[in-house]
Amino acid sequence: MSTIKKLAALLLAIAVVASSAAIFAGVGPAVDLLASFEKEYEKQLFKAESNLLDLAETPGKTTANTLDGQARK
Template sequence: MRTIKKLAAIFLAIAVVASSAAIFAGIGPAVDLLASFEKEYEKNLFKAESNLLDVAETQRGSIANALDRK
């Protein structure tokens, strides 16, 4: 019985070390993935802001033309 407990404790220790190593190995790729999501988000945000500015410029021009005609 004592030998079984020792083997179970050793197996548990190996499992803990293996799972910890897997977690630490997965941190780097996870951070890289999050950074790529952030970069893509910022790129899309910049495009959206640029599009809004273009629309505002177009509307401003249309309003100015309409006022000039009156």
């Protein structure tokens, strides 16, 4: 009986080490993926803000107020 418990404890320890290694191996790519999402979001946000500034600074172009008025018609 003692041998079976030792074998079960050994197998459990191996399973714990293997699952921990898999988790640690997956953390790096997950962080890289999140960083790429963040970079893409910041790029799109900068582009949107830049477009809004260009629209606000250019006379004669459609502004938010005229768009709002058109939507009410």
